[in-house]
């Protein structure tokens with residue numbers, strides 16, 4: 096019973112989000128590259144069964160922000176059997192001591208959160224060692240702390256160009272794909288375009304100017320459940336959407352498990368806090384919604 100309900104819910108949600116993605120893309124100004132935005136379904140804290148359901152409805156890109164959880168899911172027998180073409184995105188804070196573990200994930204598609212030249216170095220050498228010289232380069236994005244909030248990870252915006260230059264010129268096993276930001280939560284769009292997204296756009300312009308790269312070759316990962324349409328309208332090529340596909344996340348025995356009666360995700364739940372919550376509740380991650 097719950098399975099059928101879950102399948103229908105996830106399938107409908109994916110379809111509705113995809114329609115909204117397509118609609119938003121038509122509202123982009125022509126000055127922006129006409130790239131079809133990629134929808135990343137953020138499945139953190141959700142069980143493999145839900146990922147399989149989304150996959151059956153055509154979804155291929157999935158995002159996780161905790162290394163152990165991603166490793167577990169990527170090697171889950173059900174997922175291995177049912178989702179041969181899955182593309183994993185790592186979207187959480189990456190610590191150097193976790194790099195090898197992360198890069199061992201099969202079907203790892205993109206690491207969105209490289210936030211220093213040192214980390215890029217580590218990822219680069221680890222990928223060379225693990226995968227040998229003849230395999231594909233690993234796609235990475237550089238995460239920028241556009242809001243400047245101290246509790247947020249990401250590179251200070253003014254270091255964007257030098258870091259991208261470093262990756263492009265010194266990290267031969269990496270394929271620089273673009274820039275990523277989380278940004279501040281709960282921004283009120285009636286005040287105008289989200290300044291975090293505008294900041295990412297202007298840093299991309301700078302990167303393209305100084306490295307002589309075409310705009311369409313530098314992607315922008317920005318926008319989540321509450322603001323992915325706006326993000327696409329201003330140029331996102333990659334949106335990371337969790338709660339409106341899989342339902343709100345529940346964290347048993349966790350301080351962040353405050354009641355949230357609204358059907359919309361609470362902006363107070365920062366994804367980075369969330370990953371710590373997952374860490375604390377490891378092993379008891381259950382889906383309480385379906």
Ligand SMILES: *Cc1c(COP(=O)(O)O)cnc(C)c1O
Nearest residue numbers: 137186319320335336337338366
């Ligand atoms: C959890 C998370 C998301 C998805 O957030 P929703 O509000 O559930 O769509 C997107 N990006 C990152 C980095 C996250 O950790």
